[in-house]
Amino acid sequence: MKTIFQFVILATIAISCVQKTEENSTKKTSLPIVGTWKLITGTTIEKGDTVVAYYNKNVSFVKIINDTHFAFLNHDLKKGKDYSVMYSSGGGTYSLSDSLYTEHLEYCSDREWEGNDFKFTIAIKDDTLIQTGVEKVESAGINRLNIEKYVRLKK
Numbered sequence: 001m002k003t004i005f006q007f008v009i010l011a012t013i014a015i016s017c018v019q020k021t022e023e024n025s026t027k028k029t030s031l032p033i034v035g036t037w038k039l040i041t042g043t044t045i046e047k048g049d050t051v052v053a054y055y056n057k058n059v060s061f062v063k064i065i066n067d068t069h070f071a072f073l074n075h076d077l078k079k080g081k082d083y084s085v086m087y088s089s090g091g092g093t094y095s096l097s098d099s100l101y102t103e104h105l106e107y108c109s110d111r112e113w114e115g116n117d118f119k120f121t122i123a124i125k126d127d128t129l130i131q132t133g134v135e136k137v138e139s140a141g142i143n144r145l146n147i148e149k150y151v152r153l154k155k
Contacts, residue, residue, distance in 0.1 A: 031067065033101065033124065034067060035065060035152050035153070036062060036063070036064050037062065037063045037064075037129055037151065037153065038055070038061070038150060038151050039061035039063065039149070040054070040055060040056075040149045040151055041053065041055065042055065042061075042146065042147070042149075043147040044144045044145065044146050044147075045144060045145040045147075046144035046145070057077065058077055059074065059075070059076055059077060059084065059086070060074070060077055061074040062153070063150065065094070068094075069091060069092065069093055069094065070092065070093075070103060071089070071090070072089060072090055072091065074086070074088045075087040075088075087109065088108075088109045088110060089107075089108070089109050090105055090107050090108035090109060090110075090114075091105075091107050091108075092105045092107060096122075099121050099122050099123065100119065100120075100121060101121070101131065101133075102117055102119045102120070103117065103118045103120070104116075104117050105118065110140075112137055113140070116136075116137055118133060118135055118136075119133050120132060120133030120146075121133060128149065128150070128151055128152075129149075129151075130148070130149050130150075131146075131147070131148045132146070132147045132148075134146070
């Protein structure tokens with residue numbers, strides 16, 4: 001009887017160890033791009049003109065990225081009470097292969113941008129993400145190089 005009891009205990013321990021190992025092996029490792037990112041600067045170059053926008057006191061822009069989707073939110077910080085009134089948002093799916101990050105914009109407050117794919121090269125160092133690529137939206141007459149610098153927001 002004592003031997004059967006010991007066998008049952010050992011079998012229970014062995015099964016629980018196997019279940020934990022299976023649970024751990026099915027967990028997906030998060031990609032380094034996953035998180036919430038605050039845009040610090042945005043540089044656009046179009047037809048020889050360069051515009052640098054600083055996102056600090058007047059405007060806030062965040063990009064939220066999970067394992068399969070992204071979303072961005074952009075608005076003025078004066079609550080619409082001065083000349084800088086603005087709001088935009090969008091989101092969709094993305095793919096990431098090494099440093100090639102491609103967004104498929106499914107939703108956007110500027111509807112002409114919907115349904116377009118945007119290919120970027122990304123570099124992540126510590127808490128900084130730099131995203132560089134061409135934004136082309138023929139229906140809106142847009143064809144520009146876009147360079148964005150983000151910092152990761154802490155939890």
